Amino acid sequence: MIEQFSRPVEALGKETAKKELHELEAILERANKAYHLDDEPFLTDAEFDALKRRAFDIEKKYPELKELFSPEFMLGARPNERFERVNHAVRMLSLGNGFSDENIADFVERMRSYLGLAAEAPLPCTAEPKIDGLSLSLRYENGVLVQAATRGDGAVGENVTENARTIADIPQKLTGAPDVLEVRGEVYMSHEDFAALNARQLEKGDKPFANPRNAAAGSLRQLDARITAARPLRFFAYAWGVLSEPLAATQFGSIKRLKALGFQTNPLTKLCESLPEMLAHYRAIEAQRATLGYDIDGVVYKANDLALQARLGFRSTTPRWALAHKFPAELAWTRLEKIEIQVGRTGALSPVARLTPVTVGGVVVSNATLHNEDYIAGRDSKGEEIRGGKDIREGDWVQVYRAGDVIPKVADVDLARRDPGAEPYTFPHLCPECGSEAIREEGDAVRRCTGGLICPAQAVEKLKHFVSRAAFDIEGLGAKQVEAFYKDGWVKEPADIFTLQERFGSGLQQLKNRDGWGEKSAQNLFDAIAEKRAIPLAKLIFALGIRHVGESSAQLLATHYLSWDRFVDAMTTAGPCEGAEWDELLSIDGVGETLGRSVVSAFHDGPERDAILRLAAHLTVQDATPPSSESPVSGLTVVFTGTLERMTRAEAKARAEALGAKVAGSVSAKTNILVAGPGAGSKAKKAADLGVKVIDEDTWLSMIGAT
Known part of the structure; x- marks a missing residue:
């Protein structure tokens, strides 16, 4: 299942990176449901962590793709309908992951950069074991436990109050607590208790639990609280939600x-004053892991000062002030039987190692990514040696690791076991799918097929992207159906989806005779297609599959242009790197020349433009809604320039957007306010020439009511 995600982050172009994020969504949805709802995961923790790791790596390579993942797939699963629903007043977010000392150093540096802290300024962080259990939120009012809820999807959880009351570690009444106190933590089961529980299960002839986490989750989420009471559940508190008054001024003080x-x-749990102290405590906990008596899978770091946590705030799915440092995965040696090339939606040729199956970290691995032709040759993107310059050949014995990534990677090659007759691998210069020339542009890490729409691999991948969850999300039309319909000639481009029923008359007879289809399922598909004829502008822009345009950049474009007609006219009018419309496009904060060229090119290229317009003819595109707010800057376009002295640029941008303002990267006639700090240069001059209002940082803060 996970083998399909074989494109390496290091070799991804931006468009491919965006595509890969969304291709993972289907598996993430199933994995979340299986893990959080059914308590029967089909992915290991390492595989699930890989999704976050891949997102982390892509964010590092392409910062503009941050927050691309939908929180629905990062936080859990929708609550089980068997339980009463509980709306979390404060969302229960997941944590970002780090897998190396460098990742943790980057985490600390990002916090410093966001806050504008000097390198020598103190930034204490707490470090605590990451418990492998089930998240639970406990609400106390006037010292009495009134509600317990699972995390669910982060926004809505399940009411398990009666079950939680049976856990000895959870107090029923508190003395000296705030009037309203929402305590959050992890329900878990010790190794000893887990072994005893499984022994009882076997004695009764019942199925044993796979691991302590499954046992804890299944026990807490029983409809009969008496079953939960008979299970040896425990609880560690480590966080909080709604509070009527602060517990303390710091994370460590609040835990105390x-x-x-x-x-x-x-x-x-320890308070660490520096990065070396954080890493030392991580290693101390890792050394005790086998003897703790309960499962952990890493260490969690949190900024200690709660005022700084508030300033750092949140991304869409994770806090900026916390990170999970995951433990490393296992290594294994196996034989590389063959190197195969896969072709993606943008034509990228990605090499995949087909391996003799081997168990790595409890999972049988048969495929591994080989990144790109440089990686196979033993070089990095700068031409420097990797693996000591050892290349990779078919038949080699290779070391495979799964350090949190979805697809395993090749870490090393055993030259002592290499067949003397093994030939160096020659990377293809022709597309294996359509035979078109595959070229590697200067500065690009990957080779791409030039076949475009005539390449069946690209066409199918574009269609898969079009119907993906973050795009049109047509019920009953997934990757498998797209492949079958394309093979039969039913659907060659997105517009064909919306003429499917029309071309077949009722369409029912031909479709219902296919394997896996019946009259009802066929009619359901046609109804689902009809339902998607009305589509929000941002979703349509994303669904087009334009290179470099992901979900976040599609939203930026939609919010700026507001309507489909305005967007099409602007992209059609924008000349390549010139003209007023081109300047306006680049003025959108987060839109650079690479993305801009890609979008404009799509609307100037004959076949691609024609396909887009054929599609649009079947749709009703819903205009984007400008950010609404009662703030004095709502709807205004703001540009920041010079040095901000009371907040960092990132913090200023985040606060302005939260108040409904648009933050642009350059000054134009549509700019309403230029906030100029010391050192303001050409932007201030251009603003003066255009008559744009220029204010200083103090005036800006006063305007938005900030202290």
């Missing part, structure tokens, strides 16, 4: 307060 109130907190 929770302990004083009667909650179990992890004794390995």
Whole structure:
């Protein structure tokens, strides 16, 4: 299942990177449901962590793709309908992941950069074991436990209050607590208790649990609280949601307060004053992992000062002030039987290693990414040696690792076991799917097929992207159906989807005679297609599959141009790198020349433009809604220039957008306000020439009511 995601992050172009994020969504949805709802995961923790790792790596390579993942797929699964629903007043977000010392150093540096802290300024962080259990939120009012809820999808959880009351580690009443206190933590099961539970299961002839986490989750989410009461569940408190008053001024102080109130907190939680101290505590916890008596899969770091946590805030799915440092995965040696080339939606040729199956970290691995032709040859993107310059050949014995990535990677080659007759691998210069020339542009890490729409691999991948969850999300029309319909000649481009029923008359007879289809399922598909004829502008722009345009950049374009007609006219009018419409496009904060050229090119290229317009003829495109706010800057376009002294540029941008303003990267006639700090240069001059209002940082803060 996971083998399909074989394109390496290091070799991804931006468009391919965006595509890969969304291709993962289907598996993520199933994995979340299986893990959080059914308590029967089909992916290991390492595989699920890989999704976050891949997102982390892509964000690092392409910062403009940050927050592309939908929170629905990062936070959990929709609540089970068997339980009463609970709306979380404060969302229960997941954590970003780090897998190396460098990742943790980057995490600390990002916080410093966002806050504008000097390198020598203190930034203490707490470090605590990451418990492998089930997240639970406990609400106390006037010291009495009134509600317990699972995380669910982060916004809505399941009411498990009666079950939670049976857990000895959860106090029923508190003394000296705030009037409203929402305590969050992890329900888990010790190794000893898990073994005893499974022994009882076997004695009764019942199915044993796969691991302590599954046992804990299944026990807490019982409809009969008496079953939960008979299970040996435990609870560690480590966070909070709604509070009527602060617990303390710091993370560490708040944890101490929770302990004083009667909650179990992890004794390995430590306040660290520096990055070396954080990493040292990580290694100390890792060394104790096997003897703790309960499962952990890493260490969580959090900025200690709660005022700084508030300033750092959140991305769409994760806090900026916390990170999980995951433990490394296992290594294994196996034989590389063959190198195969896969062709993606943008024509990228990605090499995949077909391996003799081997178990790595409890998972049988048969495929691994080989990144690109440089990686196979033993070079990095700068031409420097990797693996000591050892190339990779078919028949080699290779070391495979799964350090959190969805697809395993090849770490090393055993030259002592190489067949003397093994030939160096020659990377193809022709597309294996259509035979078109595959070229590698200067500065690009990958070779791409030039076949475009005549390449069946690209056409099918574009169609898969079009119907993906973040795009049109047509019920009953997924990747498998797209492949079959394309093979039969039913659907060659997106517009064909919306003429499918019309071309077949009722369409029912031909479709219902196919394997897996019946009259009802066929009619359901046609109804689902009809339902998607009305589509929001941002979703349509994303669904077009234009290179470099992902979900976040599609939203930027939609918010700026507001309507489909305005967007099409602007892209058609914009000349390549010139003209007023081109300047306006580049003025959108987050839109650079590479993305701009790609979008404009799509509307100037004959076949691609024609296909887009054929599609649009079947749709009703819903205009984007400008950000609404009662703030004095709502709807205004703001540009920041010079040095900001009271907040960082990132913080200023985030605050302005939260108030409904548009933040642009350059000054134009449509700019309403230029906030100029010391060192303002050409932007201030251009604003003066255009008559744009120029204010300083203090005036800006006063305008938005900030202190």
